[in-house]
Amino acid sequence: MTDQVTRPTTRSTYRHGDLRRALLEAGIALAQSGGPDAVVLREATRRAGVVPNAAYRHFASRLELLRAVRVAALSRLALSMEAELNTLSPALDGAELARGSLRAIGLGYLRFALTETGLFRSIFAVPYDWPAPPDPAKAGSSGLNPFQLLGVALDRMVEAGVLPTERRHGAEFLAWSAVHGFAMLVIEGPLHGLSREQADALGQRVVEMVEKGL
Amino acid sequence: MTDQVTRPTTRSTYRHGDLRRALLEAGIALAQSGGPDAVVLREATRRAGVVPNAAYRHFASRLELLRAVRVAALSRLALSMEAELNTLSPALDGAELARGSLRAIGLGYLRFALTETGLFRSIFAVPYDWPAPPDPAKAGSSGLNPFQLLGVALDRMVEAGVLPTERRHGAEFLAWSAVHGFAMLVIEGPLHGLSREQADALGQRVVEMVEKGL
DNA sequence: GTCACAATGTGGACATCGTCCACAAACCAT
DNA sequence: ATGGTTTGTGGACGATGTCCACATTGTGAC
Numbered sequence: 085m086t087d088q089v090t091r092p093t094t095r096s097t098y099r100h101g102d103l104r105r106a107l108l109e110a111g112i113a114l115a116q117s118g119g120p121d122a123v124v125l126r127e128a129t130r131r132a133g134v135v136p137n138a139a140y141r142h143f144a145s146r147l148e149l150l151r152a153v154r155v156a157a158l159s160r161l162a163l164s165m166e167a168e169l170n171t172l173s174p175a176l177d178g179a180e181l182a183r184g185s186l187r188a189i190g191l192g193y194l195r196f197a198l199t200e201t202g203l204f205r206s207i208f209a210v211p212y213d214w215p216a217p218p219d220p221a222k223a224g225s226s227g228l229n230p231f232q233l234l235g236v237a238l239d240r241m242v243e244a245g246v247l248p249t250e251r252r253h254g255a256e257f258l259a260w261s262a263v264h265g266f267a268m269l270v271i272e273g274p275l276h277g278l279s280r281e282q283a284d285a286l287g288q289r290v291v292e293m294v295e296k297g298l
Numbered sequence: 299m300t301d302q303v304t305r306p307t308t309r310s311t312y313r314h315g316d317l318r319r320a321l322l323e324a325g326i327a328l329a330q331s332g333g334p335d336a337v338v339l340r341e342a343t344r345r346a347g348v349v350p351n352a353a354y355r356h357f358a359s360r361l362e363l364l365r366a367v368r369v370a371a372l373s374r375l376a377l378s379m380e381a382e383l384n385t386l387s388p389a390l391d392g393a394e395l396a397r398g399s400l401r402a403i404g405l406g407y408l409r410f411a412l413t414e415t416g417l418f419r420s421i422f423a424v425p426y427d428w429p430a431p432p433d434p435a436k437a438g439s440s441g442l443n444p445f446q447l448l449g450v451a452l453d454r455m456v457e458a459g460v461l462p463t464e465r466r467h468g469a470e471f472l473a474w475s476a477v478h479g480f481a482m483l484v485i486e487g488p489l490h491g492l493s494r495e496q497a498d499a500l501g502q503r504v505v506e507m508v509e510k511g512l
Numbered sequence: 513g514t515c516a517c518a519a520t521g522t523g524g525a526c527a528t529c530g531t532c533c534a535c536a537a538a539c540c541a542t
Numbered sequence: 543a544t545g546g547t548t549t550g551t552g553g554a555c556g557a558t559g560t561c562c563a564c565a566t567t568g569t570g571a572c
Contacts, residue, residue, distance in 0.1 A: 098537055098538060099539080103549080124529070127529095137531085137550075141550070211490075214488040214489075214490065258503060258507050261476050261477075262476040267479075276428065286472075289472060292511070293507075293508070296511040297510040298507060312522095312566055313567065338557090338558070340557080340559080348521070349521065350558090350559085351521075517570090518568085518569080520567075525563105526560085527558105527560095528559090529557080531555085533553090533555105534551105536549100536552095537548100538549080540546085540547080541546090542543100
């Protein structure tokens with residue numbers, strides 16, 4: 085009668101019960117420790133204690149599994165940004181709050197990229213539509229997804245008068261480019277092997293460059 | 299007596315004669331039209347008209363072939379930058395020459411990334427040492443590799459007084475981050491599907507952001 | 513020139529992967 | 543109870559990277 089909550093690779097029942105979730109979680113774990121290429125259908129089914137073909141009842145292909153992993157990764161990225169936003173002093177005035185928000189978004193992005201490298205890389209490992217229909221599964225606890233969080237920060241800058249309205253359009257992509265590029269250079273580029281402190285210091289300068297150059 | 303210069307997948311001689319080069323060229327072609335994942339050992343040997351194992355006499359593994367492709371890609375990237383540098387008016391004064399050089403480097407980088415996407419992605423698809431021992435195979439016609447070209451542009455800016463000396467250190471990576479990130483967003487990110495004109499226009503703004511924010 | 517040796521290409525094999533097809537078991541609505 | 547739908551199983555195929563033993567060719571010592 086008691087549910088076999090532990091999942092020791094073997095099952096007594098013919099049906100798994102929650103295979104889709106099990107596969108997704110295995111996929112996330114694989115992505116975390118090995119990046120998108122490590123998200124291997126057969127290994128996920130192995131971890132779920134199921135035969136390889138069973139996966140096809142829940143994901144049309146390996147790519148679909150990767151897409152699901154990507155959505156989960158986006159949500160965690162949003163959480164990382166929100167965590168950074170929450171460190172802002174509530175006593176800040178408009179201009180400083182706006183600038184601080186943009187910095188927080190950037191630093192939250194970098195923190196996620198450098199600590200959850202595998203998941204971060206998985207976000208860009210699969211083709212996807214853009215813009216995508218709003219999907220709460222991609223959001224953080226505020227209900228906003230990473231891109232929306234960035235947009236809000238930029239809007240605050242316009243309201244506070246620290247970003248001219250005529251430069252607002254497309255500014256998401258300028259800011260994103262700089263921070264994303266830095267993350268990639270650290271992860272799989274020439275900046276690989278930088279210590280955490282060095283990466284933080286350089287990352288800080290990247291964010292400042294954006295703030296100043298936007 | 300006449301050399302069989304054409305290479306119709308079959309050979310009359312037991313020895314190939316120039317297999318390493320043939321494999322590398324096949325690898326480059328595969329990378330060009332399909333990115334790093336398309337660089338498949340067996341396909342390269344097929345194109346060279348040779349059995350799969352023959353590759354192992356010239357490359358220790360698929361990864362080593364990819365590394366060789368990467369070096370070739372770096373050289374072409376340097377050429378793209380140099381081509382952009384050569385469009386600068388020779389009548390420019392120091393400050394404008396310096397700024398123009400930095401812009402040219404950035405635009406050359408972007409042009410290569412967006413027109414030779416497969417090769418560009420191959421540059422970052424494989425782990426490599428950094429800094430690497432100087433290797434002329436990575437350079438353009440000036441003898442400088444892409445990173446050195448960027449360094450020269452930044453040095454010019456310091457000399458011309460448009461970049462404070464105290465900001466020179468590490469500036470390579472700030473500039474590189476922004477341009478690289480933009481390229482990645484266009485190639486495999488949310489900016490995918492941007493028209494050439496749109497990409498050029500936004501790319502211009504990225505370069506300006508760097509110039510202003512460095 | 514001959515002959516041993518090094519260099520290079522061949523043949524066959526193995527494990528792994530994604531995916532397809534036919535079949536079996538379990539759940540569900542009638 | 544029964545028939546249909548959902549979900550998992552079993553077996554197969556072609557592709558890939560890589561390993562080992564073997565065959566062929568070029569080369570240097572004598």
